[in-house]
Amino acid sequence: xxxxRNPHAAINTINRWRVRAGLRSIASGxxxxxxxxxxxGATGSGPAEAQLMADYAKSVLKFDxxxxxxxxxxxxxxxxxxxxxLLEGVDRIKIASQPAHALKARAYLRRQRxxxxxxxxxxxxxxxxxxxxxxxxxALYGLWTLRGLKADERKVSL
Numbered sequence: 001x002x003x004x005r006n007p008h009a010a011i012n013t014i015n016r017w018r019v020r021a022g023l024r025s026i027a028s029g030x031x032x033x034x035x036x037x038x039x040x041g042a043t044g045s046g047p048a049e050a051q052l053m054a055d056y057a058k059s060v061l062k063f064d065x066x067x068x069x070x071x072x073x074x075x076x077x078x079x080x081x082x083x084x085x086l087l088e089g090v091d092r093i094k095i096a097s098q099p100a101h102a103l104k105a106r107a108y109l110r111r112q113r114x115x116x117x118x119x120x121x122x123x124x125x126x127x128x129x130x131x132x133x134x135x136x137x138x139a140l141y142g143l144w145t146l147r148g149l150k151a152d153e154r155k156v157s158l
Contacts, residue, residue: 001021001038002096003015003039021123022094026065034065035086038057038068040079050071076104076105080109087113090119094120
């Protein structure tokens with residue numbers, strides 16, 4: 001799961017949503033067999049985004065599966081770069097975030113490690129009706145952040 005700017009000591013709304021989307025992406029009954037990686041460094045005076053998300057998953061959502069934390073990343077490119085060593089040897093990779101952000105991270109994984117990108121599968125991070133009020137703004141922001149991707153990298157297919 002990729003973090004989002006969290007400059008304070010409390011987890012923000014977007015990171016809470018990303019944790020919920022990531023955890024619902026785990027196949028039913030597979031939590032103990034799944035390696036959940038939280039990625040994101042500190043962006044302010046508070047703790048790293050990854051730590052805030054992991055704490056939220058464990059304490060609030062009662063997730064008791066295997067958790068790994070990557071707490072040095074400050075950009076999406078760094079998120080991908082820094083979790084690659086944690087992805088070696090896994091069968092399937094799901095990247096959970098807002099849909100446009102996850103698409104960007106998948107494109108970055110394809111650039112950095114095409115062999116690992118072959119293991120990408122869809123996460124459950126898009127549900128019709130979620131974020132309905134903010135969806136137009138999120139869509140515009142998502143398109144703006146994807147401007148650096150090539151046309152073939154913008155394809156949703158995994």
